[in-house]
Amino acid sequence: MNLYIDIDGVLLTKQGQPSPHLKEFLIEATTKHNPFWLTTHCKGDLLHVTSHLKRILPQDLWEYIEKIKPTNWDVLKTDGINFDQDFRWFDDAPMESEKKLLQEKGVLDKLILIDLKNNPDSLKDVLLKI
Ligand SMILES: [Mg+2]
Known part of the structure; x- marks a missing residue:
């Protein structure tokens, strides 16, 4: 997916x-799924996003972040989503x-809200949903 x-x-x-459970999340995302960046740190190319993360993350995570592909979008992140294929969006x-656009397309349930403040284990919990 x-x-x-x-x-x-x-x-x-x-x-x-780094968020709690980041390594488990990245392993799951990059070995069982087809992951893309959907972040202001990536608009079409990987150079900025990977160098940004490599400054923060320990080296044993680099191999996973290097497997995540770029998206290109301008105003709305949803412009970077391929709606022809099943997906989950973590934001x-x-x-x-x-959110309105997702609702109109009938795919609002594909959006998985991450709330690290109220649930520091969010990344672990969402692993069960993907
Ligand atoms: Mg964010």
């Missing part, structure tokens, strides 16, 4: 630290207009 993955507030906490703060 295609997975669309945000970084800030999802893979990294708001404080910029902490989708915009109302993005």
Whole structure:
């Protein structure tokens, strides 16, 4: 399945630290699924996103983040989603207009909200859903 993955507030906490259970999440996402970045750190190319993450994440995680593919989008993150294929989108703060678009397409349930503040184990819990 295609997975669309945000970084800030999802893979990294708001404080910029790696989220709990990040390694298990990345292993699952990159070995069993087809993962894509859907983050302001990536608009069409990988250079910025991977160098940004390599500054923060330990080296044993680099091989997984290198398997995640780029998306290209402009205003709405939903422009980076391929709606012809099944997907899950992991994000902490989708915009109302993005949620409305998902609703109109009947795929709002594909959006998986990550709330690390209220549930630090969010990444572990969502592993059960993908
Ligand atoms: Mg975010």
